[in-house]
Amino acid sequence: MVLLCLFVSNPAHAVVPVDPGEGEDTGLxxxxxxxxxxxxxxxTGVQFVTSWGRGGSRASLVxxxxxxxxxxxxxxxxxxxSGSTEVxxxxxxxxxxxxxxxxxxEGMLDILSRNYRVADVGRxxxxxxxxxxxxARRGDGTAAxxxxxxxxxxxxxxxxxxxxxxxxxxxxxxxDLRIDGTAAKNIxxxxxxxxxxxxxxxxxxxxxxxxxxxxxxxxELFAAADGLAPSGPYLHxxxxxxxxxxxVFVQRGxxxxxxxVGWHSQRLxxxxxWVRNAATQETVWAGGGHIYTxxxxxxxxxxxxxxxxxxxEPPPGVWDQLVRGxxxxxxxxxxxx
Amino acid sequence: xxxxxxxxxxxxxxxxxxxxxxxxxxHLAGCDDCRAEVxxxxxxxxxxRSLAPTGIPADLTMSLLRMGEPGGPIPPRARPLPSLRxxxxxxxxxxxxxxxxxxxxRKPGGGRARRVRYVAVGVAxxxxxxxxxFAIGGVDNTPGVVPPVEMFANQHKISVxxxxxxxxxxx
Numbered sequence: 410m411v412l413l414c415l416f417v418s419n420p421a422h423a424v425v426p427v428d429p430g431e432g433e434d435t436g437l438x439x440x441x442x443x444x445x446x447x448x449x450x451x452x453t454g455v456q457f458v459t460s461w462g463r464g465g466s467r468a469s470l471v472x473x474x475x476x477x478x479x480x481x482x483x484x485x486x487x488x489x490x491s492g493s494t495e496v497x498x499x500x501x502x503x504x505x506x507x508x509x510x511x512x513x514x515e516g517m518l519d520i521l522s523r524n525y526r527v528a529d530v531g532r533x534x535x536x537x538x539x540x541x542x543x544x545a546r547r548g549d550g551t552a553a554x555x556x557x558x559x560x561x562x563x564x565x566x567x568x569x570x571x572x573x574x575x576x577x578x579x580x581x582x583x584x585d586l587r588i589d590g591t592a593a594k595n596i597x598x599x600x601x602x603x604x605x606x607x608x609x610x611x612x613x614x615x616x617x618x619x620x621x622x623x624x625x626x627x628x629e630l631f632a633a634a635d636g637l638a639p640s641g642p643y644l645h646x647x648x649x650x651x652x653x654x655x656x657v658f659v660q661r662g663x664x665x666x667x668x669x670v671g672w673h674s675q676r677l678x679x680x681x682x683w684v685r686n687a688a689t690q691e692t693v694w695a696g697g698g699h700i701y702t703x704x705x706x707x708x709x710x711x712x713x714x715x716x717x718x719x720x721x722e723p724p725p726g727v728w729d730q731l732v733r734g735x736x737x738x739x740x741x742x743x744x745x746x
Numbered sequence: 747x748x749x750x751x752x753x754x755x756x757x758x759x760x761x762x763x764x765x766x767x768x769x770x771x772x773h774l775a776g777c778d779d780c781r782a783e784v785x786x787x788x789x790x791x792x793x794x795r796s797l798a799p800t801g802i803p804a805d806l807t808m809s810l811l812r813m814g815e816p817g818g819p820i821p822p823r824a825r826p827l828p829s830l831r832x833x834x835x836x837x838x839x840x841x842x843x844x845x846x847x848x849x850x851x852r853k854p855g856g857g858r859a860r861r862v863r864y865v866a867v868g869v870a871x872x873x874x875x876x877x878x879x880f881a882i883g884g885v886d887n888t889p890g891v892v893p894p895v896e897m898f899a900n901q902h903k904i905s906v907x908x909x910x911x912x913x914x915x916x917x
Contacts, residue, residue, distance in 0.1 A: 640891045645901060656902040658893065665890025685895075689902060693893055702893040704902040731876065734883025 521651025
């Protein structure tokens with residue numbers, strides 16, 4: 410059934426072009442409709458998700474069941490090498506700052522509209538369903554993302570993220586979709602976008618955390634929270650350009666590299682970073698008494714630029730080591746400490 | 747009572763107590779020798795007291811004052827760290843030729859060797875101190891941390907709502 414849907418349906422890239430001049434910023438209402446439909450419509454389907462990262466491509470199938478007002482259930486079917494997994498996700502519009510990539514929040518759409526021109530560029534078809542194609546364009550006119558939006562239900566059927574060199578970095582599309590005939594009687598209203606409060610940021614900075622408000626690749630900080638892990642407190646920063654999400658986790662302490670199993674080291678300028686070839690392009694490094702962990706659903710070049718922009722202080726030099734030793738000796742003999 | 751002896755002088759100077767003085771006077775009333783001795787000693791003291799004060803010669807005074815001036819002939823002393831000039835008070839001694847004592851006989855090059863030894867000891871001490879500070883400062887006492895990447899990954903996946911790897915086994 411799934412394969413039949415894949416091969417019988419019209420190619421997703423079968424774009425019927427329209428006048429590009431008419432598409433300037435005309436795609437944003439379509440994306441807003443898609444975001445609302447992603448919350449308000451009930452549906453069940455199967456998506457494929459493919460990412461191209463440092464270690465090549467990774468693909469998986471995801472079974473999605475969405476019930477308006479209750480949220481989505483995401484399940485990855487069992488394959489020959491891995492068992493079935495399941496994630497119970499909250500209603501994106503209720504709790505998640507980003508709203509998820511399938512039903513972006515108003516905040517994400519605002520960030521998207523600030524960073525890209527969103528154009529309605531034509532019509533296409535996904536899984537046998539007629540759709541409108543919306544393209545997010547960079548300032549130089551190149552495409553950064555394409556969205557296929559179902560004409561009948563406004564659901565987002567396919568999504569592609571394109572890196573700066575024109576290659577697809579991430580793709581997700583329904584290969585099977587069944588719409589719940591009865592739409593939600595009580596339409597779920599999307600949570601109004603609440604910008605990240607400056608008082609919240611000031612509170613975190615008063616706790617000793619330091620972090621940038623923006624990162625290269627048009628990434629803006631849209632969520633920040635601190636938490637407590639078994640190894641100590643941490644800071645969770647979420648950056649997005651409206652298309653991709655990059656999470657930065659910051660901890661205090663010294664990275665115990667001897668216990669990093671399954672990671673391999675790379676040189677970045679004058680210091681070492683540890684990477685793991687996962688779909689989320691996991692990266693860990695230490696700098697300035699902090700440990701940084703980056704996970705991203707973003708093009709590789711965007712991830713690399715963001716990692717380079719985050720703090721990478723070199724290891725302490727001879728003078729720093731002497732000063733630290735002197736400070737410790739003073740602390741030992743100081744009866745008031 | 748025996749003769750006054752050494753108490754004669756104390757009697758003349760009025761240093762005897764009341765009882766002792768009464769006994770001494772009673773003895774003098776019957777002892778001619780002691781009375782004569784007291785008279786002689788009293789007469790001597792009176793003569794000394796009546797002498798005019800003798801002035802100090804001016805040249806002796808000036809000589810004594812010059813001894814307190816800078817550059818005076820202070821005898822040389824051995825310095826523990828001769829290379830560390832400026833650490834102690836300024837050396838105002840005159841040249842060795844003007845010293846009262848003859849210059850001590852020293853081995854040729856002995857001072858230089860001692861100075862080299864002092865410098866070597868100082869350098870070694872500084873090296874040991876710096877090495878100790880470097881070693882102490884190089885030991886990172888902060889506990890090693892391994893990020894809970896799986897927990898972070900779950901938080902990240904929720905924010906993008908795209909499970910790509912195992913989160914929890916399905917029932």
